[in-house]
Amino acid sequence: MNEFELIQHFFTRSACAQGGENISLGIGDDCALLQIPAEHRCAVSTDTLVSGIHFPDQAPAFLLGQRALAVAVSDLAAMGATPIGFTLAITLPQIDADWLQAFSEGLSLMAQRCSIGLIGGDTTRGPLALTLTVMGAVPTQQALLRSGAQLGDLLCVSGTLGAAAAAVPVVLAEIDRHTIPEATLQQLLAAYWTPQPQLQLGHYLRGKAHAALDISDGLLADCGHIAKASQLCLQIQQAAVPVAMAARQLLGDSAALQCALSGGDDYQLAFTLAPCELARLQHAFPAVQVIGQVCAGAGVQLLDAAGQSIVRSYSGYQHFN
Numbered sequence: 464m465n466e467f468e469l470i471q472h473f474f475t476r477s478a479c480a481q482g483g484e485n486i487s488l489g490i491g492d493d494c495a496l497l498q499i500p501a502e503h504r505c506a507v508s509t510d511t512l513v514s515g516i517h518f519p520d521q522a523p524a525f526l527l528g529q530r531a532l533a534v535a536v537s538d539l540a541a542m543g544a545t546p547i548g549f550t551l552a553i554t555l556p557q558i559d560a561d562w563l564q565a566f567s568e569g570l571s572l573m574a575q576r577c578s579i580g581l582i583g584g585d586t587t588r589g590p591l592a593l594t595l596t597v598m599g600a601v602p603t604q605q606a607l608l609r610s611g612a613q614l615g616d617l618l619c620v621s622g623t624l625g626a627a628a629a630a631v632p633v634v635l636a637e638i639d640r641h642t643i644p645e646a647t648l649q650q651l652l653a654a655y656w657t658p659q660p661q662l663q664l665g666h667y668l669r670g671k672a673h674a675a676l677d678i679s680d681g682l683l684a685d686c687g688h689i690a691k692a693s694q695l696c697l698q699i700q701q702a703a704v705p706v707a708m709a710a711r712q713l714l715g716d717s718a719a720l721q722c723a724l725s726g727g728d729d730y731q732l733a734f735t736l737a738p739c740e741l742a743r744l745q746h747a748f749p750a751v752q753v754i755g756q757v758c759a760g761a762g763v764q765l766l767d768a769a770g771q772s773i774v775r776s777y778s779g780y781q782h783f784n
């Protein structure tokens with residue numbers, strides 16, 4: 464099988480490459496062509512996943528396909544954008560038909576969940592790596608930026624945190640999975656391999672949230688990005704942070720809390736909005752929790768039950784440190 468047969472068989476013919484709304488031309492020409500609806504902006508984001516760095520070398524291909532796309536689409540959700548299409552640049556050590564088939568099925572499953580179509584890519588040989596570029600549309604002026612937080616806003620998260628980070632030693636087989644109760648194990652693996660981009664919530668938050676992002680590097684580090692971009696302080700009540708039950712069952716309360724604060728990979732949204740929006744929001748999205756507020760100052764302050772600041776570093780994961 465040569466490069467063109469590979470593209471044809473596993474990508475052009477895959478379920479996720481059969482077009483979609485606002486895809487005028489998909490795979491096969493020099494470029495794909497997208498339609499951007501009137502009064503909208505095109506939202507674009509790229510993510511690279513390198514084997515051995517972002518996922519284990521022996522990662523199951525079906526799950527890897529789902530995770531790679533979910534991680535990328537999460538950025539569209541965080542902007543309030545509606546997905547349109549994505550490209551896939553894939554570097555493969557060799558042609559393994561079974562691996563490619565499973566990968567393409569995983570990719571198609573997540574693409575269907577997110578209503579996004581594969582519109583092109585590039586196929587090269589080398590150590591396994593994936594670069595996905597996602598494109599979506601968001602009404603002009605309604606994109607959810609990091610820079611818009613306002614004094615007096617509530618700080619919210621879209622759901623529980625910590626399960627994906629807690630799952631890492633299980634995924635890496637540093638913890639024997641047979642020692643973990645089945646239900647807990649399934650929740651941990653799902654959190655790591657199949658995060659669900661918060662597209663409906665992102666859509667709802669258009670024109671309501673003042674600032675938003677998806678939590679990829681850890682709650683404290685990512686809230687730091689909002690604080691910096693908005694030139695305000697984000698105060699977080701530690702006791703209000705929703706810690707995933709599966710993380711607590713695996714690691715105990717204290718280590719699970721650390722995963723929720725500083726572990727990445729959950730792809731929940733963190734956002735700020737006016738207090739008057741809260742009741743309607745929580746009615747529509749019951750998993751949303753208030754964890755703090757926006758106040759004058761800079762950076763992120765983590766507070767204990769007595770309102771005292773808990774000093775800690777929260778730099779998140781950085782590749783060149």
Ligand code: ADP
Pocket residue numbers: 470474475489490491492493494551552553581582583584585586
């Ligand atoms: P070019 O040389 O013009 O860049 P290629 O020969 O690399 O084009 O690719 C041919 C077509 O196949 C293009 O439309 C490209 O977007 C698509 N393509 C290549 N690799 C992939 C892939 N991994 N997934 C989806 N589409 C791909």
Ligand code: MG
Pocket residue numbers: 585586
């Ligand atoms: Mg090419």
